[in-house]
Amino acid sequence: MASLPLSNVNPLAPEILACPYAFNQQLREQAPVYHCPVTGIYFVSDYDTVVDIAKNETLFSNEFAQFQAGLDQDEDPELDAILKKGYRRVETMLKLDPPLQRRYRSLCQKPFSTSHVAKLQPYIQNLANELIDDIIDAGHCNWMTAFAVPMPVRMIAFILGVPLTDLALFKQWSDASVYRFSAGKTREGALRAAQLTVDFQHYFADKIKARQREPSDDVLSDIVNASVDGEHPMNLEECLSVISQLLVAGNETTTSTFAEGMHLLATHPEQVRLVQDNPSLIPNMVEEMLRLSTPTAQMWRICKAATVVRGVQIPAGAAVMIKFASANRDADHFPDPDRFDVTRENLKTQIAFGQGVHHCLGAPLARQELITGFQVILQRLTNFRLPDGNAPLEFIPNTLLHPPKPFEVLFDPRPELNESPQPSILL
Numbered sequence: 071m072a073s074l075p076l077s078n079v080n081p082l083a084p085e086i087l088a089c090p091y092a093f094n095q096q097l098r099e100q101a102p103v104y105h106c107p108v109t110g111i112y113f114v115s116d117y118d119t120v121v122d123i124a125k126n127e128t129l130f131s132n133e134f135a136q137f138q139a140g141l142d143q144d145e146d147p148e149l150d151a152i153l154k155k156g157y158r159r160v161e162t163m164l165k166l167d168p169p170l171q172r173r174y175r176s177l178c179q180k181p182f183s184t185s186h187v188a189k190l191q192p193y194i195q196n197l198a199n200e201l202i203d204d205i206i207d208a209g210h211c212n213w214m215t216a217f218a219v220p221m222p223v224r225m226i227a228f229i230l231g232v233p234l235t236d237l238a239l240f241k242q243w244s245d246a247s248v249y250r251f252s253a254g255k256t257r258e259g260a261l262r263a264a265q266l267t268v269d270f271q272h273y274f275a276d277k278i279k280a281r282q283r284e285p286s287d288d289v290l291s292d293i294v295n296a297s298v299d300g301e302h303p304m305n306l307e308e309c310l311s312v313i314s315q316l317l318v319a320g321n322e323t324t325t326s327t328f329a330e331g332m333h334l335l336a337t338h339p340e341q342v343r344l345v346q347d348n349p350s351l352i353p354n355m356v357e358e359m360l361r362l363s364t365p366t367a368q369m370w371r372i373c374k375a376a377t378v379v380r381g382v383q384i385p386a387g388a389a390v391m392i393k394f395a396s397a398n399r400d401a402d403h404f405p406d407p408d409r410f411d412v413t414r415e416n417l418k419t420q421i422a423f424g425q426g427v428h429h430c431l432g433a434p435l436a437r438q439e440l441i442t443g444f445q446v447i448l449q450r451l452t453n454f455r456l457p458d459g460n461a462p463l464e465f466i467p468n469t470l471l472h473p474p475k476p477f478e479v480l481f482d483p484r485p486e487l488n489e490s491p492q493p494s495i496l497l
């Protein structure tokens with residue numbers, strides 16, 4: 071089918087956000103740096119330019135909170151009244167530039183370092199085994215509710231010391247934060263999301279105050295009481311902002327890769343055979359799943375001073391969208407880019423976790439969850455398939471993320487490997 075001229079397309083239209091592949095390819099081929107006349111935004115889609123901009127925090131700022139607020143609906147007194155019952159919202163990390171961003175990042179990065187995360191491996195393995203125990207006899211499940219959602223939610227809840235009884239709340243709070251960027255949002259949805267955000271703030275404010283009074287031996291205490299160079303630890307609003315980022319970033323994105331990863335396995339039996347015959351390929355397979363799913367599909371930058379990028383003039387103050395998902399499917403960097411290939415060679419250069427000073431803080435945790443999770447899945451289950459053949463995965467339109475819709479998957483147990491799943495000692 072012939073594509074429309076670029077100028078006739080709104081890159082933020084729900085149908086493009088839900089299924090961006092053809093449009094992104096058109097952008098890469100016709101205008102890798104594209105000034106859209108419909109939105110006024112500059113869209114950057116090829117691998118090299120996305121990397122250059124992500125690494126250039128001096129010229130391209132992450133301080134996009136104000137611009138993003140302008141994209142939201144008009145002022146709404148009812149919404150403001152709800153938010154006033156919570157705590158003042160302040161920015162930390164993602165929507166700040168160095169040196170402030172670096173300060174906040176260093177205050178909370180210890181629990182997410184590779185060495186700390188490696189200690190969580192037995193917990194992740196037990197959790198994955200438990201989730202598979204629950205579905206293995208049925209031979210089918212809704213993959214989102216059975217595995218892709220609970221795995222990261224339970225991990226980040228465990229890290230932040232949230233009890234299992236509060237897990238449902240925890241997931242609702244995470245969904246409420248993402249709802250802000252949803253392309254199909256309604257006023258009722260926005261009011262509900264605001265109320266959930268306030269609930270989240272009060273829930274964690276109590277826990278933060280308790281850790282400020284009396285630190286205990288947990289990650290929340292580490293974050294609440296951390297200080298660098300003898301400075302004060304973060305105040306309550308700053309702690310809430312950091313925890314909210316960990317909650318959202320730690321949940322939605324990892325869920326998306328677990329979901330899209332399973333869909334890829336169910337539609338590529340020959341790749342399943344390759345990794346089951348040679349499990350040492352699993353880390354590479356996970357990088358390939360990250361490349362193809364790229365759950366943080368795109369991110370804002372604000373251009374700080376007039377510049378020219380690939381021949382396109384970008385004025386100071388312009389909004390720029392860097393498209394990580396498009397860069398990860400650039401044929402000049404990843405040959406035959408839409409193909410799922412667990413043996414692909416240059417996957418160390420995939421950029422699902424971003425680049426530069428904002429490179430994902432949780433990348434070691436996400437990788438550990440995905441590698442251990444898929445190790446357990448591929449060890450205990452096989453013959454993954456979809457009820458309706460190779461039906462494509464569908465997505466919920468969202469400005470920044472690319473969340474898959476729920477889907478059903480069928481599978482068989484691998485009897486020879488299912489005799490004695492590890493007992494859960496940590497849950």
Ligand code: HEM
Pocket residue numbers: 124132163164165171175182226315316317319320321323324327364365366369394421422423424425427428429430431432433435436
């Ligand atoms: C598959 C899973 C994940 C993906 C694809 C992902 C992707 C990303 C990307 C692309 C960025 C950079 C955004 C930018 O350049 O503006 C980022 C930043 C960030 N991520 Fe992740 N993320 C994942 C999982 C996690 C997890 C598990 C956590 C924490 C528990 C986390 C915490 C963060 C934080 C705090 C930032 C902001 C860092 C900063 O601005 O300095 N992410 N992530």
